[in-house]
Amino acid sequence: MKCSGRKYIKTESLPFFWCSGCGNGIIFAALTRAMEENNLDNKDIVAVTGIGCWGKADDYLTTHTFHGTHGRAIAVATGIKLANPLLKVFALVGDGDGITIGGNHLIHAARRNIDIIVIMSNNFNYGMTGGQYSGTTPFNSITATSSYGHVEDAFDVSSLVKSAGAGYVARCTIANPHMIQQLISKAIKKRQGFRFIEVISICPTHYGKYNQMSSAVEMIKDLSERTVNFKDIDQIAPEDLGNKIMVGEYQNQEVEGFVHRYQRLKQSILPT
């Protein structure tokens, strides 16, 4: 469905503050289009952000917003949703925000199936502070704090969130904006449970430069070539899978969200 997403965008704040070539603008556009596709009313939406490049997304939204602390967007979103279950609550988190400093909140919200939608922009490093390594930085890659090659392995965030119990988990990349919109739209339509969309993004300014891929075009092309949908996994030799980015739905189950369960609990204890 063709949508502009315009009614959710504070156009007078444009252009975005993000660097040229940053993937955040693509995710932002897909998010606002998915909102429009589902006819969401601005007054019903609360976008909660943390700190980081993607944490600036609320600056461009005309919905209710909460710009809080680094790593805690999901915890704030939990309070908002439980106190007013009618709201559509989105937590917009980065990889540093969402899985590194805030990883504990992410897995617990997934386990509880808190009825919010989390959109993670994963660009493998802390862009805002100069390109240091995060919990998703791949082994051996160069960042501002891993000049000799990163010694740690990265989280597979979508698999982790799936194991934690989330009802809906999907991964996509900024090389396919239409798919981002589709997945977010699907998450909105599901209405309950914890819904997590991991968008693999790029940071040409830092991560790209450190790893000899300074052009955004080159990085998007690389993402595109390395992307494999779950559906096509059989066509790839197992030895070639290591370098690939798996996209598609990691989890799509009907779950009873926290809000519904708690409401049932309340009804069951009401004095007769």
Next chain:
Amino acid sequence: MICPKEGRYFLQGNIAVGEAAIRSGAMFFAGYPITPSSEIAEHASIHLPIAGGTFIQMEDEISSLAAVIGASMTGVKAYTATSGPGMSLMSEHIGLACMVEAPCVIINVQRAGPSTGLATKPAQGDFFQFRYGTHGDHMIIALSPASVQECFDLTIQAFNFAERFRCPVFLALDGIIGKMYETVNIPKRNEIKVVNRKKAIASKVDYQPYQPDEHLVPPFVPFGSPLITRANGSGHGIDGYPCDDAKNHEQLVRRLINKIDRYKKEISLFKEYYTHDAEVLIVSYGCSTRPAIAAMKEARKRGIKVGILQLQTLWPFPEELIASITSKAKLILVPELSLGQLKSEIIKYCHQKPVIGINKLGGVSIQPEDILTVLFREIEK
């Protein structure tokens, strides 16, 4: 509820806090288990869902206060309870609550620190943590009860201040007051004065989320309202959008401080015992007030004119009150379950009068004899 209607009840301090919270209209609690505060969370888990509210036990104290702040911004009265180690984790969000101006109540049932310290034992070592526990310039309100009745009354007051000033308010209990059982008078519902935050009345064109009223407090709009609102923990303009302009930051931070500071006199709650003729003044708060009262009675029997100033409001610190009330005293005694935190604040405002601390660690209560021993020694000098 444990106390379904008005009357006299025999309650624990922590439970009196919970009963008062629900009567204040609180509908949301998020917390993490920690002694000696656990009964407050347990009480909320049982009674909030019946009252139509929500209880959630979060993964830590960081997320607990985050969830409380989020809930508050939907227009709901929200609270959490913890002890020193949990309050250390909450530090980050004390500042967030100040900055986004989220009314909320944070109960700290103080225990012996530092670090894990003595997990179940009382202390009064968080006096300065209440005031300076989060980074950056800010002002805070902290109230402290010295009886179970005051646990009830000051909880109501804490919610009222939070709503009126749109700020976090601390309730400073300690392991003795929180765990103690006493008789409490619970008033009729309609006799309890409950304050609700001022709502913004504005058109969509005019509305600015952080436009303060004449009392320097921005009228509130909840998430979900047709008026679109923004909460922002970063430096922001009155529109709620980020702003790092020097002048704007100066104005913002000064307003957050002044909105409380300007009403310091109204916020400053205290009790006086025999201060009219007191030559020896005991200044105390919380659990230390109880042995102070016993010591005062004993000293008066022996003809020594002892009086007590019991601070119910710890912060903003009642500088003028201390200055005026200590002017007549010859000697000031400050019993505390810490090494003299309150004492150091009193010294600043008491005209260089002698101030002697009666300090105890180890998680054991100060005894009346501890105070009397120091009193007799000092008068003999």
